[in-house]
Amino acid sequence: MDESPVKEDERFSFARFAGHPFFKQVNAWLVSHSQIDADSAVVDLACGPGAVTELILGELDETLPGACVYAVDPSLSALALARQRIRSRVVHFVQGTAERLATLVPQVDRVVFANAVHLIADKATVFDQIFRSLRPGGVLAFNTTFFQGAYPAGTQRFYKLWVLRAMRWLVSQGHTVTHGAKATAMQWLTVEQYREVLRSVGFADPVVAMHEKPLSAESLQDIGSFSLFIEGALPGVPLEIGAEALRRGVEEAFEELKLANVPRNWLQVVVQRPLNPTAG
Ligand SMILES: C[S@@+](CC[C@H](N)C(=O)[O-])C[C@H]1O[C@@H](n2cnc3c(N)ncnc32)[C@H](O)[C@@H]1O
Incomplete structure (x- = not known):
C-alpha cells in the first residue's frame, strides 16, 4: 500500500534529528537570547517542521495584541508537518x-533563523532581506553547525570515514555516486566572515557564542536521513538508498574508531538592527 505523502515526507524530514535533547538545548539558548517579548511579532525563518516555532511560541502571550509568528519555509512538505504539529491562531505559515x-x-x-543559514548561497542578500524585515531596534538570532570551526580537534577523521564507508557500501550494492555534482549549497563561513557580512548590510556588532554538543551515533543517523543532508553528502543518490548508506557508514565508523559520541560545535549569533541608522 502507498504511504501517504506526509508519512513519506516524515521519513526524510528534519524532525527526527530535531527531537534530540541537545538540539532543543542549542535552539532554546538561541530563542531565549533573542529577547522576545510577550507581545513580539517574530519571524521563524526556515521553520522546517516547527521545532523552533514551538520554542518561540513559548515566549509569547498569545492573548496579547501584536503577538504573532510568521513561520516561513520554501518546503511545502516541511510546512505540512509544522502545521500538523502547531495549532495556534497566532502562527501564520508562509511558503517562500x-x-x-x-x-x-x-x-x-x-527574526529567528535556526540551522539553515549554511544552506544559503547568497548570504549578503538574505541578511539584507532580514535587516529590511526587522523594525529599527529589532533583533536577529541565528545558529548553525556548518561553519569553519564546527569540528572540534580530532573529529574530522570521523566525517571522512563516515562518507568513505557509505560510499563503499553504495559501490558494493552496484550504485554510482556522481562526483562533482553540486546539490544544496553548503557554504561554511568563518565567524569573521559572518561578522563582516552582517556589518556590510548595516547590523550592529553581534554577540557570538559557541556551544559544543556530543552527537550520538543515533543522532548522526537521524541527520543522515534528512533529505537535504543526503543530497549534500551523496549527490545524485536516491534518498532511500542514501539514508541507508549513511546509516551503515555511521555504524562502521563508530566501530572502527571506537567512538561513544562525536562532539560538534554550534555557532550562535544574536545581532541588532540599530535604532539609529548612523549608529551602526
Ligand atoms: C535543517 S532545517 C531547520 C529547520 C528549523 N529551523 C529547525 O532548526 O528545526 C533547514 C530548513 O531550511 C529550509 N530552507 C532551505 N533553503 C531555504 C531558503 N533559501 N530560504 C528559507 N529556508 C530555506 C529547508 O526547507 C529546511 O526546512
Whole structure:
C-alpha cells in the first residue's frame, strides 16, 4: 500500500534529528537570547517542521495584541508537518525563501533563523532581506553547525570515514555516486566572515557564542536521513538508498574508531538592527 505523502515526507524530514535533547538545548539558548517579548511579532525563518516555532511560541502571550509568528519555509512538505504539529491562531505559515523575506512578511520585532543559514548561497542578500524585515531596534538570532570551526580537534577523521564507508557500501550494492555534482549549497563561513557580512548590510556588532554538543551515533543517523543532508553528502543518490548508506557508514565508523559520541560545535549569533541608522 502507498504511504501517504506526509508519512513519506516524515521519513526524510528534519524532525527526527530535531527531537534530540541537545538540539532543543542549542535552539532554546538561541530563542531565549533573542529577547522576545510577550507581545513580539517574530519571524521563524526556515521553520522546517516547527521545532523552533514551538520554542518561540513559548515566549509569547498569545492573548496579547501584536503577538504573532510568521513561520516561513520554501518546503511545502516541511510546512505540512509544522502545521500538523502547531495549532495556534497566532502562527501564520508562509511558503517562500529567505532571499525574498521582506516581500513575504510585514516588519517584525525579531527574526529567528535556526540551522539553515549554511544552506544559503547568497548570504549578503538574505541578511539584507532580514535587516529590511526587522523594525529599527529589532533583533536577529541565528545558529548553525556548518561553519569553519564546527569540528572540534580530532573529529574530522570521523566525517571522512563516515562518507568513505557509505560510499563503499553504495559501490558494493552496484550504485554510482556522481562526483562533482553540486546539490544544496553548503557554504561554511568563518565567524569573521559572518561578522563582516552582517556589518556590510548595516547590523550592529553581534554577540557570538559557541556551544559544543556530543552527537550520538543515533543522532548522526537521524541527520543522515534528512533529505537535504543526503543530497549534500551523496549527490545524485536516491534518498532511500542514501539514508541507508549513511546509516551503515555511521555504524562502521563508530566501530572502527571506537567512538561513544562525536562532539560538534554550534555557532550562535544574536545581532541588532540599530535604532539609529548612523549608529551602526
Ligand atoms: C535543517 S532545517 C531547520 C529547520 C528549523 N529551523 C529547525 O532548526 O528545526 C533547514 C530548513 O531550511 C529550509 N530552507 C532551505 N533553503 C531555504 C531558503 N533559501 N530560504 C528559507 N529556508 C530555506 C529547508 O526547507 C529546511 O526546512
